[in-house]
Amino acid sequence: MFKIGLAEDDVKIAALIKSGLEEHQYHVTPIHDGSLALAEFKDHEYDLVILDIMMPGLNGIEVCRELRTKNKNLPILILTALGSIEDKVIGLSSGADDYLLKPFHFRELLARLEALLRRSDKKPDGQNTLNFADITMDTYSKSVKRAGIPIELTAKEYILLELFLKNPNRLLSRQYIAENAWDISFDTGTNVIDVYINFLRKKIEKGFDKRLIHTKIGMGYILKEA
Numbered sequence: 001m002f003k004i005g006l007a008e009d010d011v012k013i014a015a016l017i018k019s020g021l022e023e024h025q026y027h028v029t030p031i032h033d034g035s036l037a038l039a040e041f042k043d044h045e046y047d048l049v050i051l052d053i054m055m056p057g058l059n060g061i062e063v064c065r066e067l068r069t070k071n072k073n074l075p076i077l078i079l080t081a082l083g084s085i086e087d088k089v090i091g092l093s094s095g096a097d098d099y100l101l102k103p104f105h106f107r108e109l110l111a112r113l114e115a116l117l118r119r120s121d122k123k124p125d126g127q128n129t130l131n132f133a134d135i136t137m138d139t140y141s142k143s144v145k146r147a148g149i150p151i152e153l154t155a156k157e158y159i160l161l162e163l164f165l166k167n168p169n170r171l172l173s174r175q176y177i178a179e180n181a182w183d184i185s186f187d188t189g190t191n192v193i194d195v196y197i198n199f200l201r202k203k204i205e206k207g208f209d210k211r212l213i214h215t216k217i218g219m220g221y222i223l224k225e226a
Helices: 011-023 034-043 058-068 085-092 106-120 154-167 174-181 194-203
Strands: 003-007 027-031 046-053 076-080 098-101 129-132 135-138 141-144 149-151 212-218 220-223
Touching: 003 011, 003 034, 003 076, 011 027, 011 106, 027 034, 027 076, 027 141, 034 058, 046 058, 046 106, 058 076, 058 085, 076 085, 076 106, 085 098, 085 194, 098 106, 106 154, 135 154, 154 194, 154 220, 174 194, 174 220, 194 212
Parallel strands: 003 027, 003 046, 046 076, 076 098
Antiparallel strands: 129 135, 135 141, 141 149, 212 220
């Protein structure tokens, strides 16, 4: 049974989410204060956390940033009524792996949680290493190095890099990236995918001579050596 941490100050919404997820065999711990949520999520192990933004104590962005410094692989989903592009960029850049707007359909929330948990699961199948150029990914320990230097990635950045490493020298459309990195139908009219790609580029290319992720305008992205 997966253990889900839920930081949501609206007691009714928290109760509905808890009830719905427990029907699908999740164990949910709801907390209605940001400061208390941060303390709980840092001191105890959770498989995934859901964060509202507007909460007493600390807001969800502050909680997300603090959690990410402690655990780079913890799946974090922001669930909020704040839906501007700026709000989404701030949420994703704080370390969140996904961003879902209220009001929401429970089936979509469930699908997003399942996708995040599935992608973060360890798979010790004996084929744990992906390599391209001077990048090495260990899919068991979820660690990444470039030229022997450790690269710290969020869970979503890791998923994107893994997708590129499994498809080297192949042009990936934004639709393909959305379907395979999120596992659900994604609104390609937004720039969320581009935001994540830029986050990933900064992590794996800054300080290195060779760019590896290249843009094909109007077509998508490709992992290749110059």
